[in-house]
Amino acid sequence: MVKKWKEDGAFLLFITPWVIGFLCFFVGPAAASLTYSFADYNAITAPDWIGFDNYTRLWSDEVYLESLRNTLYFVFVGVPITVTFQILLALLLNIELPGIRYFRTLYYLPYLVPPVATVVIWMILFGSGDGVVNTLIQGLGGGRVDWMNSEALIKPVIITIGMWMSGGSVLIFLAGLKGIPSSLYEAARIDGSGKVRTFFAITLPMLTPSILFTVVMQVIYYFQMFTEAMLLSRGGPDYASQTYMMNTYQVAFRDLNFGYAMAQSWVLFLIILVITVVLMKSSNRWVYYEGDEKKGGKP
């Protein structure tokens, strides 16, 4: 018994920094944020308690609803496209060829570019007049496209930024591909399975743990999209790229409507929570864990 207490004491001593940080920068602020989400509060005058008004108000706030729709577009269109793209890249970079590691090195680099610099690059590339992309299109016989001022195109342009920064996820997929036992591929070859069938019967199922991890990470990335949309297009044209987080930021720091902003944060948290829980719960249906015969779908 004494030994157990000693173990707990040693453990708590080691994790003291985390406990302090967790209480001061997580539990405390989260509790405050929940409390003030029921108030009209500007951080200067005393809070005015207004019950659920901040939450009911969301339903008639057109700009808020537009930002929510845009963000859901980013998540439900951006995540599948980005993750598919990343899997294809990983397959390509997994081929053992002379010099392949140089390609891997260079493909990863954009992941590290500071987002503000990425925005500058995108301004150069997609510049509405004679940007590089427009020149390419014109070279191929197309017409000029006004990327930044098109309500239909601005979101896809922003998604290409996320795709360009695929490096981190590609590395995770590459590690996943390396982890697939070669005996499985040999068995498939002996069975006379073609390339496409081998991919869907072996590679893809074996990759599902990496897919789950990456999808969750990408969902969080797109839900929190801020810098790219804020600086590239300032949410425009006509709110077409106004993201959830941008909207909350403006409500808080431009309008000084902190109570309302905190209510928005909590709604976002609940949305992310629901989507993550659904992904996790559904994962035992589609994620294959090695050595887990009961749950894993047959490859």
Add this chain to the structure above:
Amino acid sequence: MHATKLLSRAYSYIFLVVGLLIFIGPLLWLISTMLKTQAQTYVFPPELLPDPFTLGSFSRLFETMTLMPRWIMNSFIVASINGLGTIISSSLIAFGFARTKSRLRAPLFVIVLATLMIPSQVTLIPMYILFSKIGWYDTWLPLTIPVLLASPYFIFLFRQYFLTLPRELDEATYVDGGNYWTIYSRVVLPLSGPILISGFIFSFVFTWTDYFTPLIFIQSEKLQMMSVGLQLIMGKNAQDLPMMAAGSFLALLPIAIIYFSAQKYFVEGVVMSGIK
């Protein structure tokens, strides 16, 4: 048979080169743009190799943005503090989670993982209010202290690595009369060089590239970080593409240098956080 193999290799290289154009092409355009005059950026069709090329963008950058060297220095200091602080505090915390035998480990680790998933904006505004009230607003404390005390990502990363070290080492140290502190400082840390370096690098890079945190907590231009400084350039000189490209290049350069000189640590870090 041999011919088809060559053909499939050729196809693979074609795809790889197309990919390379997509991933590296934009960076080359950035470099090309920063070597142009403003007039040259309007030339149609745009030139990859500006003729003649000029470094005028950099002199304009340092003339109009006199605080530029200071922002670079600020970012460098804060990113280094966070890098070092992360390896000290997160390794201690991760050691607790990986090596002690306490019953509390599992339930508390679930909380660490949960905080990893929860978006920062839920706590952001109250933190802003809190920091304003205790006088931390417009100082570097909000950029560093929260990172040093509770970065779930690095706790997770280090724990994953510590778990791979054989437990027999702990037993041996015990038998020799050691305690947890000796195991941490004499056994686990010396064996964890690669992951600690990964942790330092990632923490440095995260801080260096972060735009949102300094945007919210820093007001004085003198105290500002490079990322927000870059945005200030965009605000003041949105028409001067070469100058913006020069600023972006300076923001990118230190990261690229670290990446090319310490590449394997990047791979190690990402892979370690992605498995299990």
